[in-house]
Amino acid sequence: MFEGKRTYVALDLETTGLDPSDDRITEIGAVRFDEEGRELGVFDQLIDPGRPIPAFTEKLTGITNEDVRGAPAFGDVASDLAAFVGESAVVGQNVRFDLAFLAEAGxxxxxxxxxxxxxxxxxxxxGPGALSDLAAELGVEMPVAHRALADARATASVFLQLRRRAAALAPEERSSLVRVVALDEPALARELGSEELGADDAFEAPALPERWEPPEPLERAETPERVTTEEVREALAGAARVVERFEERPQQEEMAEAVAGAFTDGGHWLVEAGTGVGKSLAYLIPAALYALRNGTRVVVSTNTIALQEQLLGKDVPALREILREAGAIASPDELRVALLKGRANYLCVQRWMGHPASLSDPEVARLAGSLARWLPKTHTGDRSELRLDRGARSAWARFSAADADCLSRQHTFVREGRCFLQRARKTAEGAHLVIVNHALLLADLASGGSAIPAYDHLIVDEAHNLEGQATQQFGLHIGARQVTDALEAIHRPRTSERREGGIVATAGLPEALGAGAAGALKAAVAGAAKGVAGPFEAVGALTEESRDDRVSITPGVRSGTRWG
Ligand code: SF4
Structure with missing residues (x-):
């Protein structure tokens, strides 16, 4: 009756936990279906796992210890399940998880x-990753989550929707996708249409991002004009009309006026403000007014991605409304804001173009398949737009701009605006406000200003984290082993296991130094070697009182009993 139609079996298991070697199956749900979505058979079976189901799992799945009492053991139904699946392709959400449990059960x-x-x-x-989110995205109904048969049915519908979406792709896009996927997952490539498209043909050049024109540069005022406290007050007073639930707060006004003063008169301000003061707007308003008026750039540095997201998603849109209400800008785009990240976050187009040579690694091949779909859509090449699992995150390094060879900066991708790293930097060059994180801020300092476009004004938010970041960026790591190695490079005395070594023992050197000097040097090295452990043990003792394995040598630590 269904001759000629491909059939599949969607499979889902419920288990006592997540570890196939330690946990057991509690329920099997499977649906046989064809490519037109007709359900051809069902396998629905509770299993006695032979051990208690944890309370958390009972709550999650609704399958209780009571439910599985008297149910067959897995071994009793294994041959029925094998017959039900037969030689069909097995479809599953994160199917390796289910197959690992079945393989463990034989x-x-x-x-x-x-x-x-x-x-x-x-x-x-x-896009989303969880089955329920994926089902919602694709318009698939999911009546009961976390029961095996319901999840298997939803998985079958999701799979058919994905096939339909793949079939609707433009032929050249589908063709290039198939070629990448076929290298790693031929069965999946078949679903994408490898047979009709001929995946064995030579690999075609992968898609390139669109050409891009950089924004107009900022027009810097010859003589900077000040931002007055009245302007700041007016902008804050107007905020209540355009920002939902905006409350006037005297501390916010005080801080905004102080920041405006620092921008105009120079100097540094250190501000500590509690939660709810609205300090983001307190610095953004004067910073934006100053940058717009003087065609200059202000850098805002944060420690966390969460704050960057809050600034871009909530505070900057509010700021644009406030400035428009205050008459400082006519349209939101007049205030240009850029997010600039470290280079490891951006896709390197040069490396991407060379990727067919590196597809022998399955994780790299899989990521290349995702990137082929993403590349025509992205304007930023920023990996945060992608949902990368652990394997894909490590494969990303093969395509990222982190250690790309950018020496020929005038290569075609740069000239045509197709290099995402240069795009991000050019966008930042043309922006009034540039949002970065502390790591990039410090990397810029360490590299003499090569990571962030030149700026005159800097706001450091979440500044309490700056010291820790600076220690990481500029710190020197040294341990007892390294000191011992350095001493042994000068002289290593003979022991029962090793010969004498180091430059003092090198042929010709003792003669050149004279026996007395060589002997004195050996004695000095031996003396120093005895004292190597002491300072490191003392520092180790100091960290015993610290909450983590780091300790800052402050006056308080110096006056403590452990300082000695
Ligand atoms: S300039 Fe550097 S990051 Fe950009 S495409 Fe060329 S090599 Fe890659």
Whole structure:
């Protein structure tokens, strides 16, 4: 009746936990279906795991110890399940998880495995990952979550929707996708249309990002004009009309006026403000007024991604409304704001173009499949737009601009505006406000200003984290082993296991130095070697009182009993 139609089995398991070697199956749900979505059979079976189901899992799945009492053991139904699946392709959400449990229980299938999660990652690299989110995104109903048969049915529908989405892609896009996916997952490539598209042909050049024109540079005023406290007050007074739930707060006004003064008159301000004062707007308003008026750039540095997201998603839109209400800008885009990240966050187009040579690694091949879909859509090349799992995160290093060879900066991608790293930097060059994180701020300092476009004004938010970041960036790591190695490079005395070594023992040197000097040097090295451990043990003792394994040598520490 269904001759000629491909059939699949969508499979889902419920288990006592997440570890296939330690946990056990509690329920099997499977649905046989064809490519037109007709359900051809169902396998629905509770399993006695032979051990108690933890309370948390009972709550999550609704399958209780009571439910599985008297149910068959897995071994009793394994051959029925094997017969039900037969040679069909097994479809599952994160299907390797289910197959690992079955393999541990002694059952392996002959047909290929098709993972809807991987399928979705390839088609929607920026999209959701959980089955329920994926179902919602694709318009698939999910009546009961975390029961095996319901999840298997939802997985089947999600899979068919993904096939439809793949079939709707433009032929050249689908063709290039198929070629990348075929290298790693031929079964998935088949679902994408490898047979009709001929995946064995030579690899075509991967897609390139669109050309891009940089923004107009800022027009810097010859003589900077001040931002008055009245202007700041007026902007804050107007905020209540355009920002929902905005409350006037005297501390916020005081801080905004102080920041405006520092911008105009120079100097540094250290501000400590409690939660709820509205300090982001207190510095953003005067900073934006000053930058707009003088065609200059202000850098705002944060420690966390959460604050960057808050600034870009909430505070900057509010700021634009406030400035428009105050008459400082006519349209929101007049205030240019850029987020600039470290180079490891951006895709290097040069490396991407060379990727066919590196696709022998399955993780790299899989990521390349996702990137092929993402590249025509992204304007930033910023990895935060993608949902990368652990394998993809490590594969990203093969494509990122982190240690790309940018020496020929005038290569075609840069000239045509296709290099994402240069795009981000050019966008920052043309922005009034540039948002960075502390790590990039300090890397810029360490590199003499090569990471962030030149700026005259800097605001450091979450400044209490700056010291820790600076210690990481500028600190020197040294341990007892390194000191011992350095001493042994000068002289290493003979022991029962090792010969004498180091430059003092090198042929010709004792003669050149004279026996007396060489002997004195050996004695000095031996003396120093005895004292190596002491300072490190003393520092180690200081960290015993610290909350982590680091300690800052402050006057308080120096006057403590452990300082000695
Ligand atoms: S300039 Fe550097 S980061 Fe940009 S494409 Fe060229 S090599 Fe890659």
């Amino acid at each position: 059952l392996e299938f002959e047909g290929p495995a098709l993972d809807t999660l991987r399928f979705a990652r390839i088609l929607f690299p920026e």
